Amino acid sequence: xxxxxxxxxxxxxxxxxxxxxxxxxxxxxxAYHLERIVQSKSVDRWIVATTNESESDAICKIANEFxxxxxxxxxxxxxxxxxxxxxxxxxxxxxxxxxDCPLIDNQLIDETVRFCIDEKLEYYSxxxxxxxxxxxxxxVFSFKMLEEAWQNANLKADREHxxxxxxxxxxxxxxxxxxxxxxxxxxxxxxxxxxxxxxxxLIEQLGDNKGWKEYxxxxxxxxxxxxxxxxxxxxxxxxxxxxxxxxxxxxTNFTISNKYRNEIHQLIPGGCHTYSKGDDQFPQLSPxxxxxxxxxxxxxxxxxxxxxxxxxxxxxxxGHAYDEVVNAVKEExxxxxxxxxxxxxxxxxxxxxxxxxxxxxxxxxxKNGSVVTTAAVKLARAKTGRDFVVFPGDHPFYSYDDWFIGxxxxxxxxxxxxxxxxxxxxxxxxxxxxxxxxxxxxxIACVITEPEKPNYPHLPANFKxxxxxxxxxxxxxxxxxxxxxDEMVTGFKTEFPGSITKYGIQxxxxxxxxxxxxxxxxxxxxxxxxxxxxxxxxxxxxxKVFLISTTHGGETHGMSAAIATIDIFKNQNVIQHxxxxxxxxxxxxxxxxxxxxxxxxxDVVVSEWMPFFIFKNNxxxxxxxYRTLFLQEMIKRGVLFQGAFVPCFSHTEEDVxxxxxxxKESIEVYKKALEExxxxxxVGKPAKAVFRKFL
Numbered sequence: 001x002x003x004x005x006x007x008x009x010x011x012x013x014x015x016x017x018x019x020x021x022x023x024x025x026x027x028x029x030x031a032y033h034l035e036r037i038v039q040s041k042s043v044d045r046w047i048v049a050t051t052n053e054s055e056s057d058a059i060c061k062i063a064n065e066f067x068x069x070x071x072x073x074x075x076x077x078x079x080x081x082x083x084x085x086x087x088x089x090x091x092x093x094x095x096x097x098x099x100d101c102p103l104i105d106n107q108l109i110d111e112t113v114r115f116c117i118d119e120k121l122e123y124y125s126x127x128x129x130x131x132x133x134x135x136x137x138x139x140v141f142s143f144k145m146l147e148e149a150w151q152n153a154n155l156k157a158d159r160e161h162x163x164x165x166x167x168x169x170x171x172x173x174x175x176x177x178x179x180x181x182x183x184x185x186x187x188x189x190x191x192x193x194x195x196x197x198x199x200x201x202l203i204e205q206l207g208d209n210k211g212w213k214e215y216x217x218x219x220x221x222x223x224x225x226x227x228x229x230x231x232x233x234x235x236x237x238x239x240x241x242x243x244x245x246x247x248x249x250x251x252t253n254f255t256i257s258n259k260y261r262n263e264i265h266q267l268i269p270g271g272c273h274t275y276s277k278g279d280d281q282f283p284q285l286s287p288x289x290x291x292x293x294x295x296x297x298x299x300x301x302x303x304x305x306x307x308x309x310x311x312x313x314x315x316x317x318x319g320h321a322y323d324e325v326v327n328a329v330k331e332e333x334x335x336x337x338x339x340x341x342x343x344x345x346x347x348x349x350x351x352x353x354x355x356x357x358x359x360x361x362x363x364x365x366x367k368n369g370s371v372v373t374t375a376a377v378k379l380a381r382a383k384t385g386r387d388f389v390v391f392p393g394d395h396p397f398y399s400y401d402d403w404f405i406g407x408x409x410x411x412x413x414x415x416x417x418x419x420x421x422x423x424x425x426x427x428x429x430x431x432x433x434x435x436x437x438x439x440x441x442x443x444i445a446c447v448i449t450e451p452e453k454p455n456y457p458h459l460p461a462n463f464k465x466x467x468x469x470x471x472x473x474x475x476x477x478x479x480x481x482x483x484x485x486d487e488m489v490t491g492f493k494t495e496f497p498g499s500i501t502k503y504g505i506q507x508x509x510x511x512x513x514x515x516x517x518x519x520x521x522x523x524x525x526x527x528x529x530x531x532x533x534x535x536x537x538x539x540x541x542x543x544k545v546f547l548i549s550t551t552h553g554g555e556t557h558g559m560s561a562a563i564a565t566i567d568i569f570k571n572q573n574v575i576q577h578x579x580x581x582x583x584x585x586x587x588x589x590x591x592x593x594x595x596x597x598x599x600x601x602x603d604v605v606v607s608e609w610m611p612f613f614i615f616k617n618n619x620x621x622x623x624x625x626y627r628t629l630f631l632q633e634m635i636k637r638g639v640l641f642q643g644a645f646v647p648c649f650s651h652t653e654e655d656v657x658x659x660x661x662x663x664k665e666s667i668e669v670y671k672k673a674l675e676e677x678x679x680x681x682x683v684g685k686p687a688k689a690v691f692r693k694f695l
Contacts, residue, residue, distance in 0.1 A: 002091050002092050003094075003113060004094055004095070005037065005097065006096055007033065007037060008049050008082070011058070012051070016191060019196065020099050024203050030102075032103065034062070036104055036106055038068070042114060047070065048060070049073060051075045078161060079149060079153060079161070079165075082096070083147065093113070093142055095109060095138065095139070097137065100189050103199065103208070103210075105136055105212040108132070108138060112139075123140070125137070125138060126138055127139060131183070131184050132179065132184070133183050133188050133215075134187045134189045145166045146166070148166075153165035157245045168652065168653065187230075187232060198219075201228070231594070233595055248658070248665065249305060251306070251636055251638055253302050254300075255302060256302045257300060261288040281642065283684060285632050285684070286632070288300075293320030295320060295650035296652070306638050306640035309641045309645045310642050311648050317492050317515030318574065318648055325520075325568075328560045333556075337555050337557050338555055349559040350363050352562075353516075356496070356497040357526050360509075360527055361528060364548050365559070369488045370401055371523065373486060373511045374399050376511055377484075379527070380484065384482065386442070387445065388423055388443050389445060390422075390444055390446065391424060392426065392450075393424030393425065406419030407424055408691045423444070427456075428449075429458075433475060437475060442480065444479065446481055451469055451487065452465045452494060465503065466504075469499075470503075473505060473506075473507060484507060485511075486510075493578070496574070497516075574649045579608035581647040581651045586611030589604045590606055592660060592664050598671060601616045601670070602614070602667070608647075609647070610647075615627035624688070625682060627643060627686070628685075628687045633670070639658070
């Protein structure tokens with residue numbers, strides 16, 4: 001096994017010219033860098049790849065002092081320069097680092113190489129999730145993949161950088177890097193003068209022979225040091241080249257959409273079948289209906305193309321018209337979809353799903369989430385003989401049935417007597433939940449709640465989800481109530497299959513839907529046998545519980561879609577991919593907001609499974625007018641955006657940068673509106689809340 005290391009070094013730099021030749025204590029940054037990388041035990045030989053400019057002789061001279069060969073190549077075609085440097089080395093694997101990282105860690109290089117080789121990967125790095133401080137980047141890849149990239153890459157950004165093409169082509173498994181998140185925002189690289197000052201301070205204070213963590217901890221322990229370069233965006237050069245390459249769509253034609261909008265409300269109350277898709281949820285300049293979708297993109301009735309962000313209101317976890325799922329459905333359709341007796345596939349589906357959920361023995365199918373959450377509530381009441389149901393009052397939706405809707409502003413048509421049987425607490429606040437059990441002793445049948453959310457603004461910084469869930473389950477059981485985990489949104493997103501396994505909890509029941517069948521209508525209620533069998537027919541003599549009885553609950557094509565989706569999640573690291581996409585997108589957007597100096601007006605809630613955004617007016621108050629304006633501007637640029645981003649398996653790094661560029665341009669409009677009022681930029685009225693008392 002031959003491993004060749006290549007470090008890239010050049011004289012030119014738009015932000016800090018000749019940076020590798022800058023000196024600290026009479027030694028160049030390049031010398032510090034080379035001195036550290038040659039200590040790697042896994043790399044057989046190092047090469048310095050530089051440009052064919054005459055000034056690069058200085059780089060070659062320093063390399064020679066360390067007995068390292070150098071190679072001069074193309075200034076602009078970095079991929080070609082890199083390939084030409086190693087093509088005659090007969091290398092099996094290549095290690096790539098860059099010379100603007102003067103304090104790179106040789107042990108980290110060896111760890112990265114070892115993992116890549118041991119796992120027999122074509123590519124591995126510590127850079128995609130940006131877990132380490134910037135300045136410790138190491139990439140390892142096979143020579144075969146480098147050669148393929150050199151032969152086939154034709155995008156400008158692919159030629160200006162070495163590995164984007166490779167990252168798109170290999171079967172990436174985003175292995176979690178077990179280091180604390182606090183390190184990811186640090187910079188120990190040199191792109192700008194501020195970076196140089198920080199590295200200079202580190203070397204002068206700590207020396208040049210420490211491990212990366214010692215430097216990083218020193219920065220964290222000294223806020224004044226951290227502030228030296230804290231404002232610089234990570235990987236800004238790559239982002240800039242991606243933005244230059246990307247041509248945003250310009251969506252202005254809604255002719256057919258407007259006609260559709262004018263007619264649909266005469267046919268369908270609300271104009272659609274879930275209020276979150278309604279016209280009052282979007283700006284006037286938006287598509288009224290979608291004609292088709294493929295992967296991470298959709299096309300409206302006017303033919304406009306959009307990057308999809310909500311993915312079927314979080315239900316599409318793999319991508320629109322995902323081939324493996326569609327093929328499974330087509331095959332099953334040939335056998336028929338509904339019969340007088342249960343379809344044989346129901347047993348296969350039950351076994352496959354229950355195998356994913358520890359501690360749950362039985363399952364019931366349905367076509368939508370409201371049915372299974374209501375079924376769970378009914379079972380809890382039947383099991384306990386109690387009437388009261390408890391759920392968080394600040395959660396947007398659990399069911400369209402009376403037990404939930406009666407507690408919202410849209411309670412017209414719900415008897416007060418029914419509404420009074422539902423109690424609410426502040427989400428994830430165990431003391432708030434305890435108060436209800438004290439106030440209604442021996443009267444509460446169940447607590448139903450989402451197991452987690454992307455953020456918890458009303459809770460202390462040290463809040464732990466797992467601790468709350470364990471306490472809530474214990475509290476329920478101590479008081480004779482059942483605990484229901486609603487995994488409708490979190491399922492197949494926070495983990496596989498959901499937060500139940502992520503936190504190792506065992507609720508009495510769990511409700512599932514949304515992404516478990518990649519957009520097909522399939523939902524499920526799972527639970528412990530002692531509860532679920534109440535809905536059965538085998539215990540003769542006992543009073544019957546009429547649980548779920550739906551003609552279409554056992555449709556075969558929905559189950560075949562779910563089985564195919566489960567197989568893909570099991571075999572293709574979907575969760576890791578989706579989390580990497582979500583983390584990358586939210587971090588990029590947060591950096592763009594900071595760069596634009598409007599962090600007081602746009603909150604980017606960083607989340608790996610569903611980042612979302614909060615928009616405020618110039619008084620720093622949450623404002624629907626400004627939110628709607630931002631939606632309008634994103635839609636205008638070909639991003640179907642409703643305030644959140646739901647990563648799916650079809651989303652790519654290209655999609656992330658497309659979103660980020662549209663986001664950056666929309667920020668510019670937003671800043672003007674903050675000064676002049678959103679009314680001067682928004683066409684039509686602001687979107688409205690789904691749950692409101694009056695239309």
